[in-house]
Amino acid sequence: MTAQTPQTPDKRGLKSDQFSGLLLVVLALYIGWANREYPIGSLQEPGPGYMPLLLAIFLGSMGLLIAFWGGHSAPLRAVRWPEAMRAVVILIACGVAAFALERIGYRLTVIALMIFFLGVMERRRPLPVALVAVGFGFISFYVVADLLHVPLPRSPWGL
């Protein structure tokens, strides 16, 4: 039930398991609240809201138990996030790529994404970046779309 090993014993403040357990309780409450739109039905004929309600109760109970027994886990501030900024940037870049995929096509999206990761984030030299990005975009399209016949989006310019 421990998260990260704490540097020094600290009995004050919220513990990591208490925090994550409470988050699960909040999620369970949300499921229960969103489930109010669906009929629960009866025991003889359970409705579409029956199972989600059971699951919300189950998830909430687990969250409470995790929080209850989480007093000995590491303090919340001992959980380290050194790569968080980089992770957020990666997720945003992938999100932009998802947005662009059907608008500018697979090949251009992948080339742009590779250039961003290799050139901007990893600061590699421009020539290898350009070669890898273009090569990856075109070769993967050829293998997946042309050889394996998996339909992939093309740009309005045919790329």
Place this chain on the structure above:
Amino acid sequence: MVETFDNLMLGFSIALQPQILVYAFAGCIIGTLVGMMPGLGPLAGISILLPATFGLNPIIAIVLLAGVYYGAMYGGSTTSILMRIPGEAASVMTCVDGYEMTKNGRAGPALAIAAIGSFIAGTFGVIGLMLLAPTLAGWALRFGPPEYTALLMMGLFILAYMSGGSMLKTLAMAGFGLALGMIGIDAMSGYTRFSMGIVELGDGVGIVPVAVGLFGISEILITAGQAAGEKVQKPKLRDLIPSREEFRLSAGPIGRGSLLGFLIGIIPGSAHIISSFVSYGIERRLARDPERFGKGAIEGVAGPESANNAAASGAFVPMMALGVPTSPVTAVMIAAIMVHGISPGPLLMSQQPELFWGFVASMYVGNVVLLILNLPMVGLFVNLLRIPYSYLYPGILCFCILGTYSVANSLIDVWIMLIMGGVGYVLRKFRYDLAPVALGLVLAPMLELSLRQSLAMSAGDYGIFLERPIATTMLVLGLVLFLLAIRPLIFKGKDWRSTVGLEEQQN
């Protein structure tokens, strides 16, 4: 027995067809490469390849994907031994002694024993699958909705009991996965639930975006930006032969790992991961001189590698016989078969014998292919490890987007994958096991349907689960395991994890 042999011959007549051999070979190579790449385990590899199998016949599709699965199990050991980087989670324990052997100049024998152990365990697992699955399927024909409900409940309890980490966290993650499975149209009433007005969510949340997000993307988010890897050793063919003493020391761990892995593989959860941890713990306990472990003991390579490969085969037993996935990988494989209009389950073996027995025979072939492939070609595969990770992870990310998008040509799936990647990253920081989420997602529709059908059958009386012997037995077994699992929480005692040294190894 004669009937099994005849069926196996039917299987070999299919599996040895040149076209199927080519796909088995391709699957094994792709799997080995996938297993070697950090951040691209068997699940992400299979998910990405899934759309490419839609146009293939179902036997070829499953042979290809199974090849990727056990190929990845083999491949994961190479990076663990040579670089101390587990290509996939099941190879974590191989790192400990495998890499120490590399530092001691014994990388070749470590790789050879890993490959031989994997071959023996894989073959043992296939024999187990061949003998056990038809019996289990025959038994499962007597199952009605209450039995299926009890089976799925028992599976979730066993999952919690056998989880490598906290039982409560595992159950919470299974609950989270089950809740995700509630999204979409309710099959019995036609209501669209929790779709937030997004039409595409009417079909529910697919296993592929969730699995690729949780296992592929979150791994990259955790590992991206790490320092460059060390120089890789490239063993020569003549260096691969283990000594007589190394063979003698490995025989027992390979035998025990095979049996243990197969049995753990049948039960739900991250079986191949747990089996390798448990096998390592057992070998260390059985060793006359346990202090050698962690310093290059060959038993520490032979046991876990055999166990994780046998578990990969064991996972196919409930998948094929009951139609119930016990791991995210088998869940994706069920999706791959269902695309072709075939439902795995008790009737599969009688209605599609060529598919089941062709698959079994192809696994024998695949194990031979992998043994041939892994030993002489290890030097070739090692070249892949020379690609800097800064070049590798953007490519893996592109493949994740590509694979997820192509399953249904849906951008919503890509968004789900990215969200699950972020969720998986946070959950891993708080040490939650992610496999139960994927498993819960897949089991949710089955569990809901069978529970509601059971209640409809009994006019709302939950006593129906206690009136049917099979259902009662399964529920009691699940409950006993659940009580055993919570006992250490209440009485502050030790559970099986500390007995085999699992907690210690994970820290």
